[in-house]
Amino acid sequence: MSRALAFLLAYLASVSWWSTATLARPQDPPAATSDAAVQPAGGARLEGDAGSAAYRRADWSTARELWLEAWPAAGSAGERARLAANLGNCAWREGRVAQAGAWYELALLQDPRLPGPRANLELVRSRLGLPPAERGDLRGAFELLLGSLRASEWRLVAVLLLCLGAALWLHASPSRRRWAAPSAILAFLACSASLLAASSRARDAEPDLGWSVLERAAELRSEPRAEAAVVADARPLERVLVLDALPGWTKVSGVDRQVGWLSDQGVFRAPR
Amino acid sequence: MQTMPGGSTQDSRDAGALGAWRLVLCALCACLASSLALAQEARVVARMSSGVVKLGSEARLVVEVRDAVNARLGELPKVEGLSIGPAGPVSVVSTSEISGGRIKRSTQSTWSIPVRAAGPGRYTIPAFEVATDAGPLATRPATFEVVKDVEGEDFGWLTIDAPREVHAGEPFTLDIVVGFDTALASTVNYANLDLPWHGAVAGMVELASADQQGRSVNQISLNGDQIIAVEDAGTRQRGGRTFQTLRWRKRYLASDAGLLELSTSHFEFGQVARTFFGPDPSQKKTMYKRLDGFAIRVLPIPEEGRPLDWSGAVGRIEARAAADRRVVDAGDSIKLTVDWSGPANLDFFEPPELARQAGFERFRVYGKTDRKTADRRTVVYDLAPVDASLAEIPPVELAYYDTLERKWSKSSTRPIPIQVRALKNAAALVVDAPLEIERERDVADILAQPRAGDEPWAPSGGSILAGMGLVLLLGGRVRRLVWREDDPWAPVSRRRRRALREFERALGRDASPLARHRALRVFLAARSDEQETAWAGRDVRAWARMRRDADGWAPSAELERSSVELLAACEAAEWSRRPAPESGALLEFARRAAAEGWR
Numbered sequence: 001m002s003r004a005l006a007f008l009l010a011y012l013a014s015v016s017w018w019s020t021a022t023l024a025r026p027q028d029p030p031a032a033t034s035d036a037a038v039q040p041a042g043g044a045r046l047e048g049d050a051g052s053a054a055y056r057r058a059d060w061s062t063a064r065e066l067w068l069e070a071w072p073a074a075g076s077a078g079e080r081a082r083l084a085a086n087l088g089n090c091a092w093r094e095g096r097v098a099q100a101g102a103w104y105e106l107a108l109l110q111d112p113r114l115p116g117p118r119a120n121l122e123l124v125r126s127r128l129g130l131p132p133a134e135r136g137d138l139r140g141a142f143e144l145l146l147g148s149l150r151a152s153e154w155r156l157v158a159v160l161l162l163c164l165g166a167a168l169w170l171h172a173s174p175s176r177r178r179w180a181a182p183s184a185i186l187a188f189l190a191c192s193a194s195l196l197a198a199s200s201r202a203r204d205a206e207p208d209l210g211w212s213v214l215e216r217a218a219e220l221r222s223e224p225r226a227e228a229a230v231v232a233d234a235r236p237l238e239r240v241l242v243l244d245a246l247p248g249w250t251k252v253s254g255v256d257r258q259v260g261w262l263s264d265q266g267v268f269r270a271p272r
Numbered sequence: 273m274q275t276m277p278g279g280s281t282q283d284s285r286d287a288g289a290l291g292a293w294r295l296v297l298c299a300l301c302a303c304l305a306s307s308l309a310l311a312q313e314a315r316v317v318a319r320m321s322s323g324v325v326k327l328g329s330e331a332r333l334v335v336e337v338r339d340a341v342n343a344r345l346g347e348l349p350k351v352e353g354l355s356i357g358p359a360g361p362v363s364v365v366s367t368s369e370i371s372g373g374r375i376k377r378s379t380q381s382t383w384s385i386p387v388r389a390a391g392p393g394r395y396t397i398p399a400f401e402v403a404t405d406a407g408p409l410a411t412r413p414a415t416f417e418v419v420k421d422v423e424g425e426d427f428g429w430l431t432i433d434a435p436r437e438v439h440a441g442e443p444f445t446l447d448i449v450v451g452f453d454t455a456l457a458s459t460v461n462y463a464n465l466d467l468p469w470h471g472a473v474a475g476m477v478e479l480a481s482a483d484q485q486g487r488s489v490n491q492i493s494l495n496g497d498q499i500i501a502v503e504d505a506g507t508r509q510r511g512g513r514t515f516q517t518l519r520w521r522k523r524y525l526a527s528d529a530g531l532l533e534l535s536t537s538h539f540e541f542g543q544v545a546r547t548f549f550g551p552d553p554s555q556k557k558t559m560y561k562r563l564d565g566f567a568i569r570v571l572p573i574p575e576e577g578r579p580l581d582w583s584g585a586v587g588r589i590e591a592r593a594a595a596d597r598r599v600v601d602a603g604d605s606i607k608l609t610v611d612w613s614g615p616a617n618l619d620f621f622e623p624p625e626l627a628r629q630a631g632f633e634r635f636r637v638y639g640k641t642d643r644k645t646a647d648r649r650t651v652v653y654d655l656a657p658v659d660a661s662l663a664e665i666p667p668v669e670l671a672y673y674d675t676l677e678r679k680w681s682k683s684s685t686r687p688i689p690i691q692v693r694a695l696k697n698a699a700a701l702v703v704d705a706p707l708e709i710e711r712e713r714d715v716a717d718i719l720a721q722p723r724a725g726d727e728p729w730a731p732s733g734g735s736i737l738a739g740m741g742l743v744l745l746l747g748g749r750v751r752r753l754v755w756r757e758d759d760p761w762a763p764v765s766r767r768r769r770r771a772l773r774e775f776e777r778a779l780g781r782d783a784s785p786l787a788r789h790r791a792l793r794v795f796l797a798a799r800s801d802e803q804e805t806a807w808a809g810r811d812v813r814a815w816a817r818m819r820r821d822a823d824g825w826a827p828s829a830e831l832e833r834s835s836v837e838l839l840a841a842c843e844a845a846e847w848s849r850r851p852a853p854e855s856g857a858l859l860e861f862a863r864r865a866a867a868e869g870w871r
Contacts, residue, residue: 052720078723086718100715116716123713155730162736166743170751173761188740195733 051086064090071271077150081111084270088120097127101237102211102268109204112148128236146197154198161191210252211268212238218266220258224249232256234266242269314340316402318411320387326421327392328466328538328560330496333385333414340404343381349400355388355468355535356397388468389418390536390565421560427453428561429508429515430539437569439675441586443479443525443617444568449505450492450539450561451517462544462551462558464493465500465520469534475570476532479523479619480646490518523646525617529572535565573673577680581624585672587616593668593685601693602660605638608653610668610685618649624670626653631666634659660694764801771798772866776859785845785852792842795862796835799870809843812836831868834861 051066067083067090074080088103101124107117122132134140149157165187172180212218212234221228224246232255234240240252243259250267253259314337321332333356337343348357363382368375389395396415401408429451438444448467452460471478494500505519526532542558544551573586589612596607608626612618627637638654655665667684674681759765771794778791793807800806812835820826827835838853838861845852 052718055718076724082719082723089715089718092715114719116719120715123715126713152728152730155733155736156728158733158736159731162740162743165740166747169743169747170754172751173759188744191736191740195736198733 055086055090058093060090060093064094068271077110081107081114081117084110085114085117085120088117092120092124096213097124098211098213098236099268100124101128102213105211105237105239106209106270109209112150125237130236149197149201151198151201154194154201158191158194158198161187161194165191208242209270210240210242210250212236212240212255212262212266213268214266218262220252220255220260220262222260224251224261226263228261231260232258234262240267242267314338314404314406314409316340316343316409316411318397318400318414320397320414320416321384322416324417324419325389326424326560327389327418328421328424328540328562329558330466331387331389331416331418333387333397335383335385335402335411337381337402337404337409339379340381340402340406340409341379342405343409344403345383346401346403346408348385349398351395351397353390353393354395354397355386355390357385359383359385388536392418392420394418421562424541424559424561426511427456427513427559428539428541429510429517430537430561430563432534432537432563432566434534434566434568437571438526439571439586439673440526440529440573441584441617441620441673442675443523443587443615446522446524448520448522449508449517450502450520450541451505451508451515452541452559452561454507454514454516456541457516459543460541461546462493462540462542462556463518464496464540464558466495466538466540467534468495468537469565470495473532473534475526475528475530477525477527479525481521481523492518525620526568526570529570532568532570533565534567537563537565539563579671579680579682581669582671582673582680583622583624585612585616585621585670586675587614587618587672588674588676589614589616589618589670589672589683591668591670591683591685593665593688595665595688595690598689599691599693600657602658602695603636603656606655606657606665606690608655608665608668608688610651610653612649612651612670612683613647616672618647619644621649621670621672623649623651624668626655626668629666629669634662635665657690657692660692662690662692664689767798767801768871771795772862774798775862779855779858783852783855785842785850788852788855788858789839789842789846792838792858796865796870799865801871807839810839812839825869825871827865827870828868831861831864831870835865 051063051070054060054063054066064087067087071080071083074083084103084107088100088107091097091100091103101121104117104121104124107114108121118134122134125132134144165184168180168184168187172178172184214234214236217233217235219230220232220234222231223229234252234255238255240254240262242250242252244251246261248264249261250264250269251259251261252267316338317336319334319336321334325331335345343362345359345362348359350356360383363384364379365382366377366379368377370376387397394415394417396413398413399411401410403409429449431449433447433449435444448465450463450465452463489501489503491499492502500520502518502520505517508515508517539561540558541561542556544553544558545555546552591610591612593608593610596609597604600606610623612623623640623642625637626632626635626640632655634657636656636658638656640651640653643650643652653668665688667687669682669684671680671682673679775791775795778794779788781787790804793804796802796807797804812832816826816832826832838858841850841853844850
């Protein structure tokens with residue numbers, strides 16, 4: 001038994017070393033990049049502070065511009081979540097309620113555990129006459145719990161499940177402890193599911209997502225023309241996947257499982 | 273006389289046969305007597321209970337049928353001025369008597385049929401038939417005379433106050449007053465109101481009467497079989513006489529248009545002997561006061577001008593309404609009590625549905641409870657105003673046919689002013705209630721401080737997948753490497769590990785040669801995964817060669833030699849008186865075998 005544990009620890013150490021040395025980690029930028037986002041050349045911590053200062057002066061448009069300029073340089077998901085939440089507040093102050101909701105959705109995708117945007121999103125949904133995002137039942141609580149994990153945290157869960165499965169697999173005996181092998185298989189399946197969840201979470205953070213931001217139902221047309229047939233109606237704050245774009249029009253999918261075109265006024269896209 | 277053997281037996285048989293014949297003869301005689309009895313001639317007699325009766329008193333026609341089987345009374349005759357029937361239940365009496373050695377049986381069926389005369393005169397009830405199984409029998413005509421009771425007419429009082437005309441559906445009251453001369457007050461102990469039409473007039477529905485609370489109540493007999501309560505109506509004067517009178521009010525309703533004919537009525541009063549068991553009608557001295565029959569005309573309800581919402585109310589109706597509360601919140605319940613009273617058929621109309629009445633559109637009507645008494649109809653409606661602008665409960669209207677005015681009319685309640693408070697401001701109207709101030713909701717403040725990347729490090733998904741694949745692929749090899757041998761949890765492995773320990777225990781338990789030999793065989797069998805009997809008399813050297821050839825393992829030469837020697841010594845000790853090998857030598861061998869991996 002002691003030999004098995006020693007082997008397992010050696011295995012985990014080797015896997016850790018191997019992944020650190022060979023595989024890239026794009027979601028975790030180096031500290032220098034993060035600092036550059038917050039502290040660009042020309043001033044110390046200018047973007048965030050300047051935007052905040054403009055916001056404090058009730059200069060919503062200036063704050064919005066400053067935070068939008070800071071977006072490409074934001075190296076971490078946490079900083080992008082902060083900028084999205086602040087941009088949502090700007091949209092709220094400027095009266096663009098649905099767009100504020102889209103910013104809050106984006107902020108929660110970047111950091112699901114950021115408390116401010118979640119409450120703000122509920123306020124926006126209430127103002128738009130939409131049902132609350134958090135239903136308050138057991139299923140809703142479970143979904144909230146699963147949705148609060150970031151991609152890297154899902155991968156850590158997968159590592160834990162892999163260790164558990166490996167221990168069970170090594171300890172399995174055909175004559176005794178017959179439950180060990182099926183349990184190991186289940187642990188491996190759960191590990192795979194966690195990896196899928198991590199992949200899905202990482203994909204949600206990609207900027208191909210969009211939201212319908214008209215405060216009434218936006219018309220999804222079959223072609224990028226105002227005379228084209230309306231194939232579906234996109235409800236406010238309905239999440240869509242952006243497929244293509246033409247001047248004035250955005251091709252999206254996901255509205256009633258339809259693919260069509262929305263006018264640019266009706267679509268919010270996460271900045272790249 | 274020649275005596276036969278067994279003659280006594282023959283005599284007894286003859287006597288038995290003679291006895292049986294006698295029994296048969298008796299039965300035949302009984303049948304003959306019975307047939308003689310049935311063969312008697314059937315007779316029928318119809319007679320009046322009295323040849324002369326007083327007007328108003330009840331005479332009886334007695335019909336007796338003798339010696340007829342299954343007699344049945346046919347249709348009774350009809351005589352003008354007489355009311356005959358209905359016939360009561362038949363009374364059948366059967367008797368048997370022995371006369372002159374013959375059994376005589378007699379059967380008599382008797383009916384007692386009431387007969388009432390409308391006026392004085394001589395009446396003849398014609399012959400009528402009584403059906404029997406032997407054929408119909410005809411009665412003879414019965415004659416009797418009805419004389420006017422002069423004393424009763426003088427000393428009695430009977431009046432009925434009734435309307436001449438009513439409308440269909442309209443209730444009316446018969447005010448019946450009876451009485452007798454106050455000079456007879458000390459002797460009169462019996463009074464019977466004879467109303468042959470009571471309960472027998474089609475189209476006249478009896479209604480419940482109002483309670484006679486607070487009024488002096490007496491009891492008299494009605495039609496000889498009921499006791500009714502009458503009130504004291506005081507004294508009245510007629511022809512210089514003073515009468516003590518009693519009143520009986522009875523409410524009826526004319527259900528159909530037509531004519532209600534009330535036949536002659538009588539009031540019987542006088543003295544009846546009383547026994548221990550009560551009054552004895554057979555010993556009475558009574559007088560009769562007669563009242564001629566009369567008719568009430570029932571008029572139909574006119575169709576002209578009939579309202580669509582008429583629900584059957586006829587008469588004259590007054591309506592009143594009351595609400596249990598005047599100040600309510602919108603949606604709160606109000607109990608609206610509506611009373612309809614007056615000379616009308618209050619029991620027989622459907623109360624109006626407020627949900628369908630004009631003016632109640634902004635009320636929600638949850639239901640109603642209906643209560644009926646003799647002189648009042650009360651309906652309690654459960655209403656809820658739904659609009660704060662409502663200022664009154666509208667009038668409740670009921671369409672009815674006014675029998676006094678002879679026209680269609682409507683009874684309306686007065687509108688009831690109410691104050692309805694809007695629900696939203698209901699709390700503010702309460703002085704002591706704390707005010708609820710609706711605060712404005714706003715988004716949370718911005719996050720002013722930049723956030724560093726706080727996402728924890730984790731290996732990539734590819735590395736985790738690769739690790740999982742490695743575990744699945746190499747897990748078996750690693751497991752075997754760690755175990756070095758077969759599955760250590762397999763039964764054979766555990767038996768092999770247990771063999772030395774059990775061998776030590778077996779040697780310590782029993783030192784006999786037989787036990788030591790067996791313990792050695794058990795040890796070797798556990799190590800080689802065989803049965804213990806496989807090592808009984810085994811050629812160890814041949815077995816070692818076979819193992820070497822089969823899987824490349826065999827005990828060392830020294831171990832092989834030791835095993836051969838020990839097995840031979842144990843076997844020899846078991847079958848001879850030689851001493852068995854020492855336990856120390858056996859344990860030493862076992863330890864070396866386990867260390868060498870004997871299997």
